[in-house]
Amino acid sequence: MNHKGLDHFAIAVADTEAALKTWRDTMGFPVLYSEVVNDGAVRLTHLDLGNTHLQLVEPLVEGHPLHKWIADHGGAGLHHVCLKVDDVEEAMKESPVPTAPKPHEGTKGKKAVFLDANATDGCIWELTGK
Numbered sequence: 001m002n003h004k005g006l007d008h009f010a011i012a013v014a015d016t017e018a019a020l021k022t023w024r025d026t027m028g029f030p031v032l033y034s035e036v037v038n039d040g041a042v043r044l045t046h047l048d049l050g051n052t053h054l055q056l057v058e059p060l061v062e063g064h065p066l067h068k069w070i071a072d073h074g075g076a077g078l079h080h081v082c083l084k085v086d087d088v089e090e091a092m093k094e095s096p097v098p099t100a101p102k103p104h105e106g107t108k109g110k111k112a113v114f115l116d117a118n119a120t121d122g123c124i125w126e127l128t129g130k
Contacts, residue, residue: 001094004084007128008046008053012066012079016045016058019076023047029054036060037105044107055082055107080114080124088113088129099127 013019016034023029024047032053034045041064045056057079059066070076085091088111092099097119106112112128 001091001096001127002085003091003127004086004129006052007082007084008055009081010055010057010079010126011076012070012073013056013058013076014067014070016043016056019056019058020045023054023056033107035107037107042066046107080126082112082126082128085127085129088127091127091129095127 011019011023020031024031029047029049032046032048034043036043041059041061043056043058043060045058047054047056057066059070066079069079088103092103092113095115098116100114100116103111103113106126106128110128111130112126115125115127117124
């Protein structure tokens with residue numbers, strides 16, 4: 001799998017506005033953009049860290065798996081690390097570990113797919129690209 005470096009790392013949050021008080025207001029990371037994706041299921045807010053992005057991921061629909069993840073982890077926390085690839089579907093075929101069966105909608109209209117965390121020592125990795 002040929003990756004092009006780090007795209008972002010993501011923190012799962014219950015409330016984006018509350019999280020921005022820490023990451024934008026206290027830490028000083030400027031907000032680049034915020035959008036709702038996957039048919040209104042999640043809000044993705046990207047902050048500029050200079051050489052990469054911090055992505056705040058807020059579940060917006062009842063029953064979304066991130067609500068359980070946040071509860072199981074005692075609140076907001078590092079959810080995943082995302083690598084850039086040229087083509088997500090090609091990267092899925094070349095991946096040395098299993099991926100989700102199909103890509104999902106990422107930021108700015110890009111495709112994204114998660115790697116199987118069981119194959120990566122329990123760490124959640126995502127790939128994003130066209």
